[in-house]
Amino acid sequence: MIALLPRLRAFARSLTRAQDRADDLVQITCEKALRNIGGYTPGTRLDAWMFRILRNAWIDQHRARRETADIADLEDSPALIGTDGRRVTEDRLHLAEVRRAMDSLPEDQRIVLMLVCVEGMRYREVAEALDIPEGTVMSRLSRGRLALAEALAAGKGRAIRKGETR
Structure with a gap:
């Protein structure tokens, strides 16, 4: 599950369009996955199962909020010397x-x-x-x-x- 975090975060960012909400969504996803680990079928793709949980959690949040999405700001990343x-x-x-x-x-x-x-x-x-x-x-x-x-x-x-x- 830990190895999937960057992929889950990127997917959550594409849905929420805001890094802070994406991080919250990934946390909710991991909590739901751990709470419902019995719903995972061993031998199937864990990533597909996690993406489904994330998407469903986002839908739940979206329905509850009914708000418009913000345009995401570019992440601050320091310039590298010599670039x-x-x-x-x-x-x-x-x-x-x-x-x-x-x-x-x-x-x-x-x-x-x-x-x-x-x-x-x-x-x-x-x-x-x-x-x-x-x-x-x-x-x-x-x-x-x-x-x-x-x-x-x-x-x-x-x-x-x-x-x-x-």
């Missing part, structure tokens, strides 16, 4: 652009994209974690990838029209 400051800045801007584009996607597409593209889970594993058919995973992934590409292309077009360079 190209321009390149670091461009990378951070691009990351922020990707995060905004991901945030603009419908929740079902964003979740599938995170699990497949970021977490590297197989379609079958995502289907099990989300309790949906494999075909639905593939459809959401396809639509999500297209929408993400379109959002990023539209953002690049706006930057060029404003006279900015990338």
Whole structure:
């Protein structure tokens, strides 16, 4: 379970769009998993089971709050000595652009994209974690990838029209 924490945290961040709430969600997930360890079937994928718990906990929180999500700030990370400051800045801007584009996607597409593209889970594993058919995973992934590409292309077009360079 400890080895899964970074992956759970990344997934939680994609759902909550805020690091502090993501950390709280991971803690809730671990507590629920430990409390209900009897629900885990030995020999099956622990990560899929944990992702399902995390997603369900997030849904419970989301329903209870009914609040709008904040746009996530970039994490503060110290600049390394000897790095190209321009390149670091461009990378951070691009990351922020990707995060905004991901945030603009419908929740079902964003979740599938995170699990497949970021977490590297197989379609079958995502289907099990989300309790949906494999075909639905593939459809959401396809639509999500297209929408993400379109959002990023539209953002690049706006930057060029404003006279900015990338």
